[in-house]
Amino acid sequence: MFFSGKKPPGSTREDAHLAEQRANQPQCQSNAYKLAFEDTDFLLRDELRPTRLQLELRKPEMVLTEHGVKSTVVIFGSARTKDPEVAAAHLADVKARIKENGTSDTLEAELTKATHEASQSYYYGEARKLAAMVSQHTEKDKLVVVTGGGPGIMEAANRGAHDVGAQSIGLNIVLPFEQRPNAYITPELCFRFHYFAVRKMQFLIRAKSLVAFPGGFGTMDELFETLTLIQTHKIDPIPVLLFGRKFWEKIINFKALIEEGTIGAKDTRIFRFVESADEAWAIIKKANHLKDE
DSSP states (O other), X not given: OOOOSSOOSSOHHHXXXXXXXXXXXXXXXXXXXXXGGXXXXXXXXXXXXXXXXXXXXXXXXXXXXXXXXXXXXXXXXXXXXXXXXXXXXXHHHHHHHHHHHOOOHHHHHHHHHHHHHHHHHHHHHHHHHHHHHHTTSOSTTOOEEEXXXXXXXXXXXXXXXXXXXXXXXXXXXXXXXXXXOOTTSOGGGEEEESOHHHHHHHXXXXXXXXXXXXXXXXXXXXXXXXXXXXXXXXXXXXXXXXXXXXXXXXXXXXXXXXXXTSSOGGGGGGEEEEOSXXXXXXXXXXXXXXOOO
């Protein structure tokens, strides 16, 4: 019989505690005798995937609600983008080795890579600056920065919030690489996911703006899902800002998509290009009716 409207005689926590004190007999030691929600082997069975999907959605949703997080600004970008100081130090080191030992194919390749990383590190600095701007407004209009929780642009954005003493969210995911959360996420708002689909849904549930810095497959995946949801009216329009027109127009030929008839000209109005944190913040601020302090 299910209890309805009345508290059951024993709480779930109490029952779980009692279950730990199982009698020392074969029946009680069997996995079959474990409470279902404490049986990890059972929860990890393929048949329980729907339950795990629900749990993975509900956990961060409940925690964020408990922490009063209502509105977010999502910041995406490459996990490989370097801190400007780190990138500059690496470039200087490569140049010093070439000066001391002479050049080689290996060193020339390293120099090319280090030069590119130093150039791309501009985006790290701007993501950090933007996140600090987003995080510095009044409590009434509070926007919280959310990232994928990893290194690179994600680290920069969480770091920007941390710089100004604000909380920020990290939605990390189990991967063969880049899976450790960066050190700047608010620990109580650092989540770990198994399912990409649930993680992407969690990115957008509270999103009031989305900023996509140059990135790879993961950035493209998250960006295009958002564009599709707006295009198909599955979510309300929000500012989608592509940081760095030169990068994005080199990587994605939006004009060709229009010419081929696979998107309409009006679809390119779903997003805007920006070149600086100041420009991005001005758009986000206007869209969310925020005033300067």
